[in-house]
Amino acid sequence: MKNMLLMMAILLTGAVSGEEQRPPNIVFVMVDDLGLYDLNCYGYKAVDTPHANRLAEEGMLFRHAYAASTVCTPSRAGVISGQAPARLHLTNHISNQHFAPENPVLLNAPEVTALPTDVVTFAEVLRDHGYACGFFGKWHLSRQKTDGSNRVEDERTQPDHQGFENNAGGNGNGGPSGGWFSPYKNPYLPNGPEGEYLPERLENEAVVYMEANKDKPFLIAMWNYTVHSPLETTDALTEKYRARKAAGEKVGNPVYAGMVEAADAVLGRLLEKLDELGLQDNTFVILTSDNGGFNYGVADAPPLRKTKSWLYEGGLRIPMIVRWPGRVKPGTVSEAYVSHLDYFPTFMEVAGIPKDPDLILDGESLVPLLTGTGGIERDALYFHYPNYAWHAKNRLGGAVIEGDYKLLNWYDDDSVELYQLKKDPGEKNDIAAENPELAERLKRKFKKWLKDVNANMPVPNPDYVPPVE
Template identity: 80%
Template sequence: MKWIVAALAVFIGCAGYASDIRQPNIVMVMVDDLGLYDLNCYGYKAVDTPNANKLAEEGMFFSNAYAGSTVCTPSRAAVISGQAPARLHLTNHISNQHFAPENPILLNAPEVTALPPETVTFAEKLRDNGYSCGFFGKWHLSRQKPDASNRVVDERTQPDNQGFENNVGGNGNGGPPGGWFSPYKNPYLPNGPEGEYLPERLANEAVAYMEANKDKPFLIAMWNYTVHSPIETTQELTDKYKARKQAGAKVGNPVYAGMVEAADNVLGRLLQKIDELGLRDNTLVMLTSDNGGFNYGVTDHPPLRGTKSWLFEGGLRIPLIVRWPGKVKPGSVSEERVTHLDFFPTFMEAAGIAVGPDQILDGESMVPVLAGTGGMQRDAVYFHYPNYAWHAKNRLGGAIIQGDFKLLNWYDDDSVELYNLKNDPSEKQDLAARNPELAERLKRKFKKWLKDVDANMPVENPEHRDAGERS
């Protein structure tokens, strides 16, 4: 329970912060499926992301940030709760039972199919301490009804019952139900004029909310549907990047590049409004993604191996930029290994809100890193993905990263792979056979973590065993 003691020491120590000055506004922008190298400031030089670039110049750029999981729903659960998806038993898409390949060795681990209503979210903590909390975009923590209504099974799992006073567009869908242009076919987002572009609509809603709540601390959770499929954007942006590609620029997929710029435009609208309201100096702005980038012909992530839904680095590494004037040194770069689990305790410390002993948090505050006064204290980070992804090709397993080393543990045969991420970020050289003692030590540590968080594990498929016996 060292993490509880450490969290209490930090939060109790700063509990008086909010009584002296107004608590900072928090604007969290999460771009769906944005890969580590999909922003101009992270290396995608053919795409224009001036607002992300500006944020990096004025804040802290993280080069070693990780998602809470390799797919949407568990990562979002990690963000909103500060708890490991393994602890929540919310480990994959909602619901994923149809993703298993034909006659697999293992069946999916038992899973929770929506964020449990009793889960304490960072929005609830902020709301209870004087914040106005607005949600805009993709939620994906509720379970959809099995019909065409696009409504959820249990409204208690929706944003407006999880600490937010409003919900603009969030439901259980992984992508925009009606596509990118109005009519949206989303019961949680009234249609706009025909052809209205969804990212622009969400930005309009968010800046209006900021205007209405400017006189008290506010939280804006702008969880964009972009850049998730379907791969489509405005004709103007599509034409721009088609022309750029034809001129010889390394654009990749022009439509996807346009989607990235559209997401950056949303960030720009929020930053502009913050300045208009005179709130820049007291607003923490975070830009990140929910998991590693999508692939399938629209983007890539070399030298990283894998993409969304894989336990390799391409599925787990994410962009992260934080601006907090007066706290974060402009233009600073951090190589600290941070994860989605750290956002909840970071927001609590930033707002001066103490976390009680009954609140389980698996992350730790990033404030010392942001302020340049210290580093992260944990000795390892963990991942548990015991379910098949939508492509049904991934191998069920988990991972531990400690120092420079990453161990993958595959659940079908309990085998391991060991990589030195500092020397081999592409995860090409498996060192397990050459370092059996290190591999075994990390494996034991990982297994202990699985037990500590009461992780659900995949189960053997009796049909597969029977097939083997008959052959």
């Protein structure tokens, strides 16, 4: 009897050890165009985001998280490659059009039109180390080409050729191909029942994938099309927030508020599935946005300046929440300056994958910061946006954040602006003239970085006509 009990104890110990050795799952939820202050847990109470709130209560909320770029495609490229968009030469949203203002001093910098196929993605690395990798939603990293009179995708640049074993809805479009309700007119997402809502369809696809791969580590990349334009959600959500606005709550745009809640519901369904499968304690969950918001206005305008397409804080700062049970202390808030470029090395360390010395990564793992065992070692964050966006007549430039200081360098006249972010998050008080030595040092530092990553720069407009004095 004693020997039998000893054998059972050994077998149980082995089973527990084996379970502990299984790499954590990774659930990566990225909401398109979600602004820093669009979530209830970031301070706006007009919209219901209970699942993001739960994530913040159970994990770490970041106050100074930054996108890799101020528009979607370069940000997504930075996320999935761990490389600065400037290094990739993928610096603008994919389009066959250019949106320069009338009589510009500069024209767009040369750019590639898709994530280069030779770039290593975090999905490829995770796949090669035994992860099932599923993609759901907006890709916006693939090349569209003309085939006769039709625009079709270059399949080599699609998610299922970049480390994922599936592609549920991803293509080169920046928004939903045919709208928010089935029929979707998306060749990478079969139509559902008429009127099916796209966020609900994508969450269903993801939970089916999780169920099918529950016995091995998995990556879920839920890259929502919400809350990108066109603004549309279910009648029930629209009416809910119209009623709140009519009652005097600071709702802003009721349709947009409904879209934010719909995106939160997607997160909730994924968390619910993890609970159902008993995987919540061995899953790393991250919620974020691809760039700054677009001022659709859930509530009063936040203090951040400008929106997506601009290098001011409104275009670059994003919400970011991480939950990792047993490793991240619940209910914590971080003021550290972190970036999209940190996700790749973070996922690798979470998965226990050694860093490949031949792999160029411009970010660093956040695991020490998340677990309270260390901090951020780099001394600066860099941004380069040398292209015009369709969303706004933006000014071409770049930025560097060192400590609490942010320097903007505008390319048309090489001028600079300098802000102290924690004192002035709205970037209202340019202190460059008061701090010329600091401004000049940061400017030199930024220009050195541009050379180090071999950044493409905007080109002079040969047809520019100077204004008459």
